[in-house]
């Protein structure tokens with residue numbers, strides 16, 4: 045016999061009181077399904093950040109003006125239309141995929157940066173099928189002329205406006221940092237919140253730029269890894285560089301991108317001839333976009349060089365020729381028997397930094 049744990053949250057019927065809070069785990073179909081199967085009564089997707097949507101649009105515009113990048117790992121030479129969708133479009137797409145895949149309510153979370161953005165995206169998330177909305181009110185106020193009362197009044201106005209525009213239940217996620225927490229909580233409920241989520245926890249970058257700038261330890265390489273990368277590529281900052289920027293999706297599953305990019309960090313370039321039809325398994329330094337025999341393509345039936353008709357990087361392997369190209373016998377070793385392969389680029393990448401023009 046199983047205990048009946050059913051309950052209500054925001055007016056929704058939940059089969060259990062365990063709600064998975066916003067994080068990357070609730071933002072992907074596979075992990076969302078696993079969480080629901082494990083017994084969660086509802087899922088809160090990670091926040092859709094209006095700033096991210098805007099930043100991406102700017103980055104895309106800049107990226108479209110950028111030339112081709114020599115050391116970058118383009119997913120393919122022919123970007124899929126999907127890659128031109130905005131972060132908001134992709135969020136809504138994932139939301140409806142998760143909704144179809146799980147049998148528990150899916151709550152969308154929003155962190156907007158403008159009054160219009162709160163309403164616009166709240167409506168989009170509702171239209172995409174969210175069972176409820178969670179407003180993640182976190183933002184940094186850096187204007188010395190704005191006092192705490194004004195900040196709180198704006199947040200309350202945001203709740204009121206969103207409440208007036210959407211029909212689904214509304215939760216408001218709060219931080220513990222209010223001068224009078226209960227006063228604000230009551231005001232949020234009066235403004236239309238159906239529930240309060242306590243508490244958000246903020247994480248800060250724990251890597252100081254100075255640590256990257258002045259790094260002289262060859263055992264440390266610094267790569268920023270983000271879900272979104274301008275130009276949709278992973279890159280190192282050049283040959284013999286120990287810094288760069290990786291797109292998370294490039295590193296997952298059967299990807300060999302990390303090994304390929306590591307090759308660049310220790311001085312290996314792409315081969316000159318990027319048409320390897322008729323040759324055996326490709327070496328690790330062949331970039332995506334290389335023309336290969338059909339059985340090494342993403343899609344064996346695709347026409348060479350067209351979408352799907354380029355080398356699937358999962359077939360790349362480190363070969364003896366790659367090792368030989370490092371010319372390890374030419375290294376000079378210290379008294380302690382140590383030698384350094386590669387160099388220091390020491391670039392601290394801010395979010396969404398453009399690929400280097402090499």
Ligand SMILES: Cc1cc2nc3c(=O)[nH]c(=O)nc-3n(C[C@H](O)[C@H](O)[C@H](O)COP(=O)(O)O)c2cc1C
Nearest residue numbers: 065066067068089090091092153180217243244245
């Ligand atoms: C990796 C990670 C990502 C998160 N992303 C979000 C987010 O997008 N939106 C949000 O409102 N909270 C986010 N959170 C906060 C969590 O949902 C949760 O409120 C917070 O971690 C507090 O719970 P805890 O003390 O058990 O960690 C995130 C937390 C983590 C650890």
